[in-house]
Structure formats: C-alpha cells, structure tokens
Amino acid sequence: MGTYLLKRFAFTIFVAWAALTIMFLLLVAMPGDAVTAKGGEKALTAGTEKNIRLKYGLDKPLVVQYGKFFGNLVQGDLGYSFKNDRSVNKDFKETFKTSGRLLLWGGIVQIVGSLLLGFISAAKKGSLLDSTTTIVSIGTQAIPVFVTGLLAQVFFGVFPTQAKWNWLSFNRFWPEKWYLGVIPNGGWKGIILPAIVVGIVQMAFLARLLRSSMLEVLRADYLRTAFAKGLPRSRVLIKHALRNALIPYVTAASFALVEIFGIAVQTETVFGLYGIGSKIAEAALIQDTPVVLGLSAIVIVTAALVSLMVDISYSFLDPRIRVGEKAAT
Amino acid sequence: MRTRHSLAIGVTALAVLAGVVPATAATKKPKQVFVDLQNFAAGEPDHIDPGTTSTLTGAQVAVLMYDSLTDTDGTGTLVPAAATKWTTADNGKTWVFTIRKAKFSNGEAVLPSSFVRAWIRATDAKLASEVAYHSYIIDGFQAWNEGKGPAPTSVVADDKKMTLTVTLTTPFLGFPAIASHPVFSPIPKSMATADAKAEENGLTLIGNGPYKLKQAISKQAGGQVTLVRNATYWGKKGSLDEIQFKITKDVNSAYNLFESGQGMSAAVPAGRYKEALAKYGDAGLGVVLGTDYWAFNWEDPILGGPKNVLLRKAIVKAIDKSQISEQIYQGQRKPTDQLVPKGIPGYRTGLGLGTARNLEGAKADFAAWQAAGGKIETPLRISYNEGANWDKVATIMVGNLKDVGIDAKLDPFPADGTYFSKMRKGGGQIIRSGWFADYVLYDNFVFPLLHKSSIDGDNLARYNSDAYSGLVDKARGTADQTAAGNTYSEAEKLALSTDTVIMPITNRSNNAVFGTNIKNVKSTPLGFFNYNEFVIG
Numbered sequence: 001m002g003t004y005l006l007k008r009f010a011f012t013i014f015v016a017w018a019a020l021t022i023m024f025l026l027l028v029a030m031p032g033d034a035v036t037a038k039g040g041e042k043a044l045t046a047g048t049e050k051n052i053r054l055k056y057g058l059d060k061p062l063v064v065q066y067g068k069f070f071g072n073l074v075q076g077d078l079g080y081s082f083k084n085d086r087s088v089n090k091d092f093k094e095t096f097k098t099s100g101r102l103l104l105w106g107g108i109v110q111i112v113g114s115l116l117l118g119f120i121s122a123a124k125k126g127s128l129l130d131s132t133t134t135i136v137s138i139g140t141q142a143i144p145v146f147v148t149g150l151l152a153q154v155f156f157g158v159f160p161t162q163a164k165w166n167w168l169s170f171n172r173f174w175p176e177k178w179y180l181g182v183i184p185n186g187g188w189k190g191i192i193l194p195a196i197v198v199g200i201v202q203m204a205f206l207a208r209l210l211r212s213s214m215l216e217v218l219r220a221d222y223l224r225t226a227f228a229k230g231l232p233r234s235r236v237l238i239k240h241a242l243r244n245a246l247i248p249y250v251t252a253a254s255f256a257l258v259e260i261f262g263i264a265v266q267t268e269t270v271f272g273l274y275g276i277g278s279k280i281a282e283a284a285l286i287q288d289t290p291v292v293l294g295l296s297a298i299v300i301v302t303a304a305l306v307s308l309m310v311d312i313s314y315s316f317l318d319p320r321i322r323v324g325e326k327a328a329t
Numbered sequence: 330m331r332t333r334h335s336l337a338i339g340v341t342a343l344a345v346l347a348g349v350v351p352a353t354a355a356t357k358k359p360k361q362v363f364v365d366l367q368n369f370a371a372g373e374p375d376h377i378d379p380g381t382t383s384t385l386t387g388a389q390v391a392v393l394m395y396d397s398l399t400d401t402d403g404t405g406t407l408v409p410a411a412a413t414k415w416t417t418a419d420n421g422k423t424w425v426f427t428i429r430k431a432k433f434s435n436g437e438a439v440l441p442s443s444f445v446r447a448w449i450r451a452t453d454a455k456l457a458s459e460v461a462y463h464s465y466i467i468d469g470f471q472a473w474n475e476g477k478g479p480a481p482t483s484v485v486a487d488d489k490k491m492t493l494t495v496t497l498t499t500p501f502l503g504f505p506a507i508a509s510h511p512v513f514s515p516i517p518k519s520m521a522t523a524d525a526k527a528e529e530n531g532l533t534l535i536g537n538g539p540y541k542l543k544q545a546i547s548k549q550a551g552g553q554v555t556l557v558r559n560a561t562y563w564g565k566k567g568s569l570d571e572i573q574f575k576i577t578k579d580v581n582s583a584y585n586l587f588e589s590g591q592g593m594s595a596a597v598p599a600g601r602y603k604e605a606l607a608k609y610g611d612a613g614l615g616v617v618l619g620t621d622y623w624a625f626n627w628e629d630p631i632l633g634g635p636k637n638v639l640l641r642k643a644i645v646k647a648i649d650k651s652q653i654s655e656q657i658y659q660g661q662r663k664p665t666d667q668l669v670p671k672g673i674p675g676y677r678t679g680l681g682l683g684t685a686r687n688l689e690g691a692k693a694d695f696a697a698w699q700a701a702g703g704k705i706e707t708p709l710r711i712s713y714n715e716g717a718n719w720d721k722v723a724t725i726m727v728g729n730l731k732d733v734g735i736d737a738k739l740d741p742f743p744a745d746g747t748y749f750s751k752m753r754k755g756g757g758q759i760i761r762s763g764w765f766a767d768y769v770l771y772d773n774f775v776f777p778l779l780h781k782s783s784i785d786g787d788n789l790a791r792y793n794s795d796a797y798s799g800l801v802d803k804a805r806g807t808a809d810q811t812a813a814g815n816t817y818s819e820a821e822k823l824a825l826s827t828d829t830v831i832m833p834i835t836n837r838s839n840n841a842v843f844g845t846n847i848k849n850v851k852s853t854p855l856g857f858f859n860y861n862e863f864v865i866g
Contacts, residue, residue, distance in 0.1 A: 032747035039749050041763055043786040044459060047475035051457035084375045085525040094547070150581055157589035171589035173575070272577030286745055
C-alpha cells in the first residue's frame with residue numbers, strides 16, 4: 001500500500017508537470033504574446049514594450065521563463081497577472097470560493113430537484129407535472145446556458161421588479177458574506193438564479209432517468225404483489241420502488257456532478273461571477289500566462305489528488321479490490 | 330423618565346417645525362450611495378492608479394481620486410485643476426504652472442515637488458507604465474523611460490513659490506491640454522516608490538481629488554472599487570457620500586441587474602440603444618471625442634499609393650454610413666466623413682468626401698481607375714478584430730462594394746491585441762480602427778494616426794506623406810491657435826479628400842444609462858462622467 005501510494009503520488013506529480021508543460025508550450029505557440037495582446041487601438045511604444053518584457057521576464061529565453069515559473073510554483077508562488085499585476089494566489093483564493101459555492105448549491109439543486117421531480121413524475125405518471133418535467137428536460141438540455149441565464153434574469157429579475165413584485169425578483173448581487181464558508185449570510189437571493197441555472201440542466205435529465213427507472217421497477221412482479229397485499233401506496237413507492245430505482249440514478253448522478261463543472265463556467269460568465277474556469281478562459285484569450293498556468297496548476301493537482309483518493313477509497317468500500325495489486329491472469 | 334423623553338422629542342419636533350433647529354439635526358439625511366454598474370460592466374480594470382491606467386474605465390476612477398494639473402469641462406474647455414494658472418514665455422518650449430494650495434487625502438500638502446515625484450515614478454522603466462509615453466514631450470523623459478538616460482531634471486519644482494517649471498523637447502502650445510491627462514497627477518511621498526502591485530495593498534493609492542479609496546480594493550469581477558468623499562479636497566465637495574463601482578463581466582447581465590433594481594447605472598447592450606434611450610433618457614449617451622474609421626494600407630500594391638487613389642475614393646463613396654449607423658448602432662453613433670470630431674478646437678466641416686452615400690460617384694471613380702489599368706484579381710480584404718459588431722459592419726461594407734462591382738471579403742482576426750500588432754506591420758488592406766481622444770487637441774488625432782513618424786505605431790494606414798507630415802509639424806509650431814487650426818485642417822483635408830487614406834464612418838458616443846432618479850448627470854467630451862456632482866433624487 002505504501003509503495004503504491006508513493007508511486008501514485010509520483011505519477012500525480014508527473015501528470016501535473018506534463019500537463020502544465022504542454023499548456024506552457026501551447027501558450028508560447030499562440031500568435032503574439034502577452035505584450036502584443038495588451039496593444040489595442042492605441043499602440044504601445046517600443047520603449048513601453050521593452051519595459052513590459054523586462055518587468056515580466058519575457059525578454060528571457062523560454063527555458064529560463066519555464067524554469068522560473070516552476071521554481072516559483074514549488075514555493076507556492078503562482079506569480080502576478082500580466083494584465084493588472086494582481087497576485088494569482090489572491091485570484092485563486094477568490095475564484096476557488098466562488099466556484100466551490102456555485103457548484104455546491106448547483107449540485108444541491110440538481111440532486112434534490114431531480115429526486116423530487118423524478119419521484120413525483122413516476123408516481124403521477126401522465127399528470128400535468130409529468131408532462132411538464134418532460135418538456136423542461138428537453139428544453140433545459142437544448143437551450144444554451146447563456147440563454148437560460150439571461151432568461152432567468154429577465155423573468156425573475158427585470159419583469160417582477162418593473163411590476164413591483166419584489167418577492168419574485170431574485171436577480172441580485174452574489175452574497176458578500178457567508179456562514180461556514182458556504183451558507184449566505186444575508187443576500188441569499190443572490191445565489192438562487194445561478195444555482196438553478198447550474199443545476200437545472202442535469203436535474204431535468206436525472207429526473208427523467210429516475211422516473212423511467214421507477215416505472216420499470218413498478219412493473220416488477222414483487223411490487224404488484226406488494227400492492228395486491230394492500231400495502232400503502234406511499235410505502236411501496238418510497239421503500240421499494242424508489243430504493244431500487246436509485247441504483248442507476250446514483251451512477252448517472254455521479255457523472256452529472258462532474259458535468260456541471262462545464263456548466264458552471266458558462267454560468268459564472270453570464271452572471272458576472274469569477275470562478276476558476278471562467279478566469280482561466282478569460283486569461284487564455286489575452287495570453288496572461290501566470291494566471292492560466294497558476295490556476296490550472298491548482299486544478300490539475302486537485303483533480304489528480306481526487307482521482308488518487310477515489311482509487312484508494314475503492315479498497316475500503318470493496319474489500320475484493322486491493323489497490324496496487326496486479327490483476328490475476 | 331419616560332415623560333422627560335417624550336418631552337424632549339416634542340420640543341425637538343416643535344423646534345424643527347418652527348425652523349429654530351435645522352431639519353438635518355433632527356432627521357438625518359440618508360447617505361447618498363451610488364451603485365455603479367456601467368463603468369466596469371465588461372470586466373476588471375487594468376489599473377486605477379493614474380500612473381498606470383491605460384483604459385477609460387480605470388481612468389474614470391483615477392480622475393475622481395486625483396486632480397491633474399488641468400482639466401476639461403463639459404464643453405471641452407481647458408480649466409484649472411491642481412494648477413491655478415500656466416504661462417509660457419518662449420512660445421511653448423517652457424511652461425510655468427502655479428500650483429494650488431491643497432492637500433492629499435492623508436493630509437499631506439500638495440506641492441510642486443509632488444508632481445515631479447509622480448512623473449518620475451510613472452516613467453520609471455521598472456513600473457512599465459503603458460501611459461508613460463504621454464510624458465515623452467517633456468525633455469529627457471523618453472530617454473529616462475527607455476533606460477537611456479538619468480532621471481530628468483527638466484521639471485523644476487519650487488515649493489516655496491508653488492511653481493512647477495516644465496521644459497519640453499520642442500515648443501508645443503497644446504501642452505496644458507496634455508497636462509490634463511491623469512498621468513500628470515501628483516502623488517504623496519508614501520507613493521514615490523509604489524509599484525504596480527501597490528493598488529492591491531489597501532489604501533496605498535492616496536490622491537488629491539474629490540474622492541478617496543474607502544477600503545482595500547478588489548479588482549476581481551464580482552468585487553468592487555469603493556470611493557468615499559475626500560474631506561480634505563480643496564474644491565466643491567463631492568455630492569455623493571460613496572460610490573461603489575461594481576465589477577461584472579457581461580454587459581447583458583449587468584444591464585439586467587440594473588433593470589432588476591440592483592444598480593443606478595448600466596452600460597447599454599448591443600441592439601438596445603433605442604429602448605434604453607426611451608426608458609432612461611440620453612444623459613449617458615452623449616457624443617464623445619472619438620471616431621470609428623477604416624484605414625487603407627498605403628503600401629498595398631492594389632489599394633495603396635497615389636496611383637490607386639480613385640479606387641479608394643470609389644470605396645469611400647460606395648459605403649453607406651447611414652446604413653451602418655442605423656443597423657448596427659440604431660442611430661446612436663452618427664455618420665461622419667471626418668477624422669477629427671466636432672468639439673476639438675479648430676474643427677471645421679467640408680474636409681472629407683461627404684457623409685451620404687454617392688453610388689454614381691463610386692461607380693465613376695471605379696471605372697476611371699480600371700480604365701487607367703487598375704485590376705482587382707483577388708477580393709479586397711476587410712480586416713477587423715472580432716467582437717463589438719465589427720463583423721456586421723464589414724458585412725455591410727462587402728455588400729455596399731458589391732453594388733459598385735468591387736469584390737471584397739471579410740478578414741476576421743481574434744479579439745485580442747494580435748490584430749493590431751499585425752495591422753501595424755502592414756498586414757491588412759482595408760483595416761478596422763478607431764480612436765478616442767486622450768486630450769482635447771487636434772494634434773491628438775492627426776499626429777498619431779497619420780504622421781509618418783507614427784508608422785509601425787498608430788498610423789495603421791502606414792501613410793507616408795511628406796506634405797501631410799510637414800503640415801502637421803508646421804501646425805505644432807504655430808503660436809497663433811487659429812492659424813494652427815487652419816493648418817491642421819489643411820492636413821486633414823489632404824489625407825481625407827486628396828489622398829483618401831482613411832475612411833471615417835461614425836463618431837463615437839458614451840454608452841451608459843442612469844436611473845431616472847439620478848440627477849445632474851453630465852460627461853466630458855473625453856467620456857468621463859461627473860460622479861462627484863450626481864444627485865440621487
């Protein structure tokens with residue numbers, strides 16, 4: 001186990017190094033550089049260009065720049081933005097919090113909403129709610145998040161405000177203060193629309209999946225027997241049908257939770273929130289290398305460590321799996 | 330006890346009603362806090378430090394925190410700011426500014442030496458400021474900024490007489506206008522060695538303007554820059570107690586927040602100008618000193634040089650500027666045929682080929698060019714950087730040119746600075762560009778955009794005309810401002826009508842709306858809003 005962990009840790013470091021090196025090379029291969037990206041309608045003078053290159057070490061050979069980046073990285077210094085000299089360490093702290101909170105609340109919407117909708121749709125098959133869930137499911141997956149976000153802002157922000165129905169207006173600033181890091185301390189309305197937009201795409205899909213799964217289980221002989229025995233409907237639905245239908249749901253939900261990372265990046269943009277993903281995307285456009293590499297380094301290392309922890313957890317969850325052992329031939 | 334308390338309230342109320350005690354003493358006036366969603370609607374600022382900010386949005390905050398030597402009022406007139414007066418005894422080579430007695434927000438006196446300190450810092454190569462070049466006109470500052478000379482001594486401070494003497498490289502009567510730029514603001518002693526990271530470290534930025542930073546700033550979208558009134562300000566105190574510049578990253582979502590009652594101003598998203606105008610009025614939508622134009626590459630074998638002037642004239646006459654104005658900007662940006670906009674001293678009309686489309690003229694010019702041996706073998710490239718609807722403008726142009734028989738195609742580039750760096754090296758044929766004035770000077774348009782010494786810089790047309798450059802040089806050295814204006818206009822006419830090296834399309838305008846309860850909103854021709862005079866109704 002110890003050897004395995006050491007090997008996996010070394011492999012994680014290697015993956016992070018390789019990924020960052022590839023990203024560094026890709027950024028270098030892009031046309032222009034951070035200095036040319038700074039120039040707009042007003043040109044930088046030759047003197048200014050030179051000063052900027054000197055300031056950020058862009059006058060040095062690529063090998064030196066590469067070495068300096070990794071040297072600073074191992075000391076925990078992610079560098080400073082070429083755009084506005086902001087500390088990338090500071091950027092990380094703020095973007096990580098925003099992304100984490102958005103994903104948490106989006107995930108809650110996704111799971112709680114899909115369980116409720118899926119269960120009720122199956123229990124009330126053919127009802128208005130059932131039909132609505134189907135339409136919402138198709139709609140939310142077909143409509144881009146940018147559009148969903150803007151529509152949410154208009155229907156649950158602009159229109160109610162203009163009609164003076166403030167109780168229905170949820171388009172608010174993202175909360176500034178939080179309890180325990182994740183519960184809004186005032187301004188809770190500000191998380192509702194972004195969380196729903198993040199969660200709703202996969203929520204509708206998962207609800208449909210749960211519904212199908214439950215309906216299939218409900219057709220099983222043992223459930224017909226349960227009904228025939230006169231067991232209360234709610235008990236049959238919850239204790240027998242839902243529990244068995246949850247097995248495929250849990251598998252799909254774990255994948256869906258990963259997919260909302262991508263949805264969150266778009267949601268952050270449409271709601272003007274700076275999370276890690278949207279920050280990296282924006283920085284890449286202006287070749288802000290320290291921001292792209294610094295934030296990506298954290299994401300890559302985190303992902304690799306999570307993967308390692310998942311592998312290790314298998315051995316605890318399922319004793320038949322022994323981490324590090326070769327498969328029997 | 331209870332009786333005594335009630336008695337006190339009753340006496341106070343009676344006193345207020347009788348006018349004995351001012352109402353404010355009894356009923357506290359609500360705090361005037363302005364929540365802004367327009368300035369940073371499209372993302373984080375680069376800097377708000379006057380020595381480093383290179384964007385209009387960053388400079389908007391800087392001008393509230395710092396008074397430069399001079400200022401521009403709502404009519405474009407140069408007015409005193411940190412300097413009370415300025416004189417020159419040698420036709421603009423040496424300037425003497427008399428500095429106003431004032432204080433920084435930390436109580437330190439604003440002295441002539443505060444300006445020397447600030448200018449040396451802003452041009453220090455280590456700061457790598459993108460706006461250092463504004464100081465290049467002062468003797469020795471370019472060499473200092475480029476690391477080729479010592480810290481200049483051409484700016485002399487006399488803290489007893491409160492004078493600042495500035496020696497330029499060459500006589501220039503427009504220098505007081507240049508001195509209105511934020512980079513010419515003073516800084517206190519504590520900022521003398523502040524680097525570009527200083528902004529992040531709390532209250533390092535200390536200014537002499539009507540507002541000051543309230544707290545450590547976050548330039549992160551989702552954060553805000555908060556200013557509060559500077560009690561030590563020499564002039565009229567700011568009308569607002571606090572200004573919160575919210576930082577968002579999407580114009581549409583910021584506008585929706587504004588319409589959801591979360592802010593008091595917003596930038597208008599594309600295509601919503603008329604709706605915004607009808608709802609909120611035009612206070613934030615005024616014309617500013619800026620022009621959208623397309624440059625013709627003077628070195629291009631098909632399109633450039635004196636021999637292809639008829640083709641360029643045909644293109645200019647073929648383009649329907651009204652169509653672009655209406656379809657793309659809903660009439661907000663008005664068609665123009667001149668580079669230098671109205672509002673610049675010396676401005677006059679009749680320098681271009683006309684604002685209205687002249688299809689017959691275009692066909693005639695094109696036919697004459699072809700008759701002289703001109704031939705378009707591959708479609709002309711209309712180059713632009715993506716974003717801001719330039720693709721739509723270019724598409725209209727392609728259609729307009731087709732009506733004349735001129736074959737053209739779109740040549741898009743990514744929305745980053747690489748577009749301009751390629752165009753500056755002659756990489757385009759018909760090149761999208763535009764310009765906002767840095768100061769209210771004719772020279773600020775005609776010199777950087779078309780003078781031969783600006784080739785590889787902002788002269789995207791790579792226009793290399795001795796006649797034109799000679800006229801601009803002559804105007805720069807002319808003491809009589811009317812005569813200088815005439816010479817500048819003559820140069821502009823040469824470039825637009827005779828050589829037809831650029832094609833102005835529309836004038837630029839501000840793009841903000843303010844809540845209907847916000848009164849006294851005005852902007853300068855340079856695009857800055859007078860937040861310090863806003864009144865929340």
